[in-house]
Amino acid sequence: MKRKLLVPMFVTTVLLASCGADPTENQTTAPVVEKEKSTTEQTTDHWTATKTGTAVSHIHGAGFWQDGRPVIATHTGLMEFRQDGWYELSSNRHDYMGFELVADGFYASGHPAQDSPYKNPLGVVRGTEKGETLEIRSLEGEADFHYMSAGFESESLYVxxxxxxxxxxxxxxxxxxxGVSFEPMKMDGIEGRGIAGITADASEPKRVFVYGPDGILVSDDGGDTFEPFLEQKNIVTMASTKGKLASITKDGASFDLVVSDLTDETETTVELPSLNADSVPIELVSQNGRLLLATSDNSVYVFEDEEWTQLLQAGKVK
Structure with a gap:
C-alpha cells in the first residue's frame, strides 16, 4: 500500500495515555550474535543491476551510503543508484521499515524475507557493509517500528x-x-498538537524533534519535555544533519522546502521538483549539502549542484 503521508496522524490524547502507562524498560542487555555475515572479500560486488521495467514499491527509508551513492529501502530489500542505474543487494532482501543511515551503517525494523532465519518482525536491526551484515539489537519477533529515527552521528534511536x-x-x-534497550519518553508539551513524525538530531543524543500540521517541536532532554521550534506550518517530512534541519511544508496543494542553519539561525529556500497530486513527500535526507527525496508514488530525486535529478519515476526502473 502506498503512503500519502510519512505516517498517519496520531491522536494526541491516546499517545499521552500510552506514554503515561510507565511500561517496564526492556531488559535486553546484549545484542544477538550476527546470523548472516559476508565472508567474501570486500572487492566482491553483491549487487545486481535492476531490470528495466521493474516496479519498486514501499519505500520506507532512504539515504546516502558512505561512498555517496543514494540508497532506498523497499518492500524487497535495499537498492542503490549508480551512474548506470539502479542495483539491488542480492542478500538480506527484507521488507525494511524505519530505515535510517548512520555514519557507518544503518538501523531498521520491518519483516524478514521468506528464506531468512530471522523471526518476524525483525525488531531493531543494525546493518553494516551496505546491508550484507546484520545484527539484531533487540525485540526480534516482537516489534516492528514503522516510525523510527536514528541520529546520524549519535546513533540515538527515537521510535x-x-x-x-x-x-x-x-x-x-x-x-x-x-537499540539494545528502550525507555519511555514523557512527551510533556505536545498536548493538543498533531504528530506526523519524529526526527532524531544528527549529533546531539538527547535532542529530538516531532512535527506535523502544527509545526515542529523540539526536546533537549530525550523527549521528556518539548517546546515549539517552528509554529503554524504544516510539516509533512523533515531531516536532520549536523547543525542543520531541512523541512517540507504543505500549503494548500503546494510544497515548500526550507533548510535551516541552527548555528546562525538563517533559512534557505530550495525549489522542489515539480510534484503532482500523487507525489506527496514522504522521505527527506540531507547530507553534505545534498538532498534525497522520495514521494508517495515511489519517485526518487537527488539534489546536488543546485539542481534536482529524478532517479526513479513513479516506481518504474528505466
Missing part, C-alpha cells in the same frame, strides 16, 4: 511503538545504547 511487546506498552520510546 513510536504501535503494538505492545512482552514488556513495552504502545507509545514513544528512546534508546541511547543503539
Amino acid at each position: 513510536y511503538l504501535e503494538q505492545a511487546t512482552k514488556e513495552l506498552a504502545p507509545g514513544f520510546y528512546r534508546s541511547l545504547d543503539g
Whole structure:
C-alpha cells in the first residue's frame, strides 16, 4: 500500500495515555550474535543491476551510503543508484521499515524475507557493509517500528511503538545504547498538537524533534519535555544533519522546502521538483549539502549542484 503521508496522524490524547502507562524498560542487555555475515572479500560486488521495467514499491527509508551513492529501502530489500542505474543487494532482501543511515551503517525494523532465519518482525536491526551484515539489537519477533529515527552521528534511536511487546506498552520510546534497550519518553508539551513524525538530531543524543500540521517541536532532554521550534506550518517530512534541519511544508496543494542553519539561525529556500497530486513527500535526507527525496508514488530525486535529478519515476526502473 502506498503512503500519502510519512505516517498517519496520531491522536494526541491516546499517545499521552500510552506514554503515561510507565511500561517496564526492556531488559535486553546484549545484542544477538550476527546470523548472516559476508565472508567474501570486500572487492566482491553483491549487487545486481535492476531490470528495466521493474516496479519498486514501499519505500520506507532512504539515504546516502558512505561512498555517496543514494540508497532506498523497499518492500524487497535495499537498492542503490549508480551512474548506470539502479542495483539491488542480492542478500538480506527484507521488507525494511524505519530505515535510517548512520555514519557507518544503518538501523531498521520491518519483516524478514521468506528464506531468512530471522523471526518476524525483525525488531531493531543494525546493518553494516551496505546491508550484507546484520545484527539484531533487540525485540526480534516482537516489534516492528514503522516510525523510527536514528541520529546520524549519535546513533540515538527515537521510535513510536504501535503494538505492545512482552514488556513495552504502545507509545514513544528512546534508546541511547543503539537499540539494545528502550525507555519511555514523557512527551510533556505536545498536548493538543498533531504528530506526523519524529526526527532524531544528527549529533546531539538527547535532542529530538516531532512535527506535523502544527509545526515542529523540539526536546533537549530525550523527549521528556518539548517546546515549539517552528509554529503554524504544516510539516509533512523533515531531516536532520549536523547543525542543520531541512523541512517540507504543505500549503494548500503546494510544497515548500526550507533548510535551516541552527548555528546562525538563517533559512534557505530550495525549489522542489515539480510534484503532482500523487507525489506527496514522504522521505527527506540531507547530507553534505545534498538532498534525497522520495514521494508517495515511489519517485526518487537527488539534489546536488543546485539542481534536482529524478532517479526513479513513479516506481518504474528505466
